[in-house]
Amino acid sequence: MSADALDSWFRTYREIDDILITHVDLSPDEECEAHAISWLDEKERDRLRRYRYDRPRREFALCRAVLRSILCSRLGCENGRLSFGTFEHGKPFGLVDGKAAPVSFNVSHSGKHGLIALAPKGRLGVDVEERVNRIDLDGVGEFVFGPEEQADFASVKKYEKRHLFFKLWTLKEALIKALGTGFSLDPSRFEIPPEMRRGARKGIFRFPHIPEARWRLENLGNADFAAAIAQELDPALDTKGE
Amino acid sequence: MASVEERVGVLVEKHLGISDRAMLDADLTELGVNSVDAVNFLKTVNQDFGVDISPDVARDFTTLRDLINHLS
Numbered sequence: 001m002s003a004d005a006l007d008s009w010f011r012t013y014r015e016i017d018d019i020l021i022t023h024v025d026l027s028p029d030e031e032c033e034a035h036a037i038s039w040l041d042e043k044e045r046d047r048l049r050r051y052r053y054d055r056p057r058r059e060f061a062l063c064r065a066v067l068r069s070i071l072c073s074r075l076g077c078e079n080g081r082l083s084f085g086t087f088e089h090g091k092p093f094g095l096v097d098g099k100a101a102p103v104s105f106n107v108s109h110s111g112k113h114g115l116i117a118l119a120p121k122g123r124l125g126v127d128v129e130e131r132v133n134r135i136d137l138d139g140v141g142e143f144v145f146g147p148e149e150q151a152d153f154a155s156v157k158k159y160e161k162r163h164l165f166f167k168l169w170t171l172k173e174a175l176i177k178a179l180g181t182g183f184s185l186d187p188s189r190f191e192i193p194p195e196m197r198r199g200a201r202k203g204i205f206r207f208p209h210i211p212e213a214r215w216r217l218e219n220l221g222n223a224d225f226a227a228a229i230a231q232e233l234d235p236a237l238d239t240k241g242e
Numbered sequence: 243m244a245s246v247e248e249r250v251g252v253l254v255e256k257h258l259g260i261s262d263r264a265m266l267d268a269d270l271t272e273l274g275v276n277s278v279d280a281v282n283f284l285k286t287v288n289q290d291f292g293v294d295i296s297p298d299v300a301r302d303f304t305t306l307r308d309l310i311n312h313l314s
Contacts, residue, residue: 109276135279
């Protein structure tokens with residue numbers, strides 16, 4: 001695949017210190033998908049064949065091809081040397097020549113938007129969500145928000161609820177994905193820091209059940225989608241910024 | 243009275259946009275349902291059936307058939 005072909009559907013979205021965040025355009029495009037599939041290995045093509053619908057097939061192909069391109073560039077390796085393994089709850093990690101690569105990444109997609117976060121180290125989670133109308137915001141909010149979050153959610157005006165819901169959801173999902181446990185961690189059992197619930201774009205977070213670990217948390221949302229990133233901070237660093 | 247499978251099938255079509263009933267037996271990872279839609283669907287199932295299935299319990303379901311069996 002040529003660099004020009006790839007450039008047409010991904011771009012750098014943000015750089016936050018050592019984290020590179022790439023946006024992937026997931027609009028249907030047969031040419032892009034064909035290019036993307038040419039970058040995948042046989043195991044990934046098997047996975048593609050198992051998808052029952054076009055949308056998840058396209059999301060996986062386009063995001064995985066861009067992830068491969070970014071990883072090859074970052075690790076200085078050829079695409080054919082790259083493969084992927086998964087941790088216990090399904091979170092993928094990179095392998096070069098079968099050995100774990102010194103890089104951390106995470107991928108998320110929703111509707112026409114994919115985000116890929118990449119950093120040299122530290123567990124990393126990213127989430128993107130289009131602010132769709134089909135979600136029962138109050139009902140799901142009761143399910144996934146903690147008591148203080150529910151109180152904040154109940155206090156905002158009706159027209160602000162969708163933005164707040166998806167902001168809180170993406171921040172929580174980014175943390176859960178960074179931790180790598182999936183929904184075995186009940187999202188209502190931890191709360192987003194109050195200053196972030198009320199407008200701050202970034203903050204430091206600690207899970208109640210593992211207070212020794214600190215996480216950088218940042219709201220990446222824009223007018224088109226809600227998004228957030230979480231990165232485990234090096235415990236050896238000082239605690240400035242808390 | 244509609245069977246559990248019929249009731250779940252109606253909710254799947256309405257909330258996940260999946261109308262093909264053969265998909266009730268497909269692996270959930272092959273359907274491409276994202277997490278916010280999945281939790282929204284689970285909340286609807288809980289309301290409709292008067293149950294309290296948590297996301298943690300639902301995580302063990304690999305197909306929608308597993309959910310139907312849990313509800314039956």
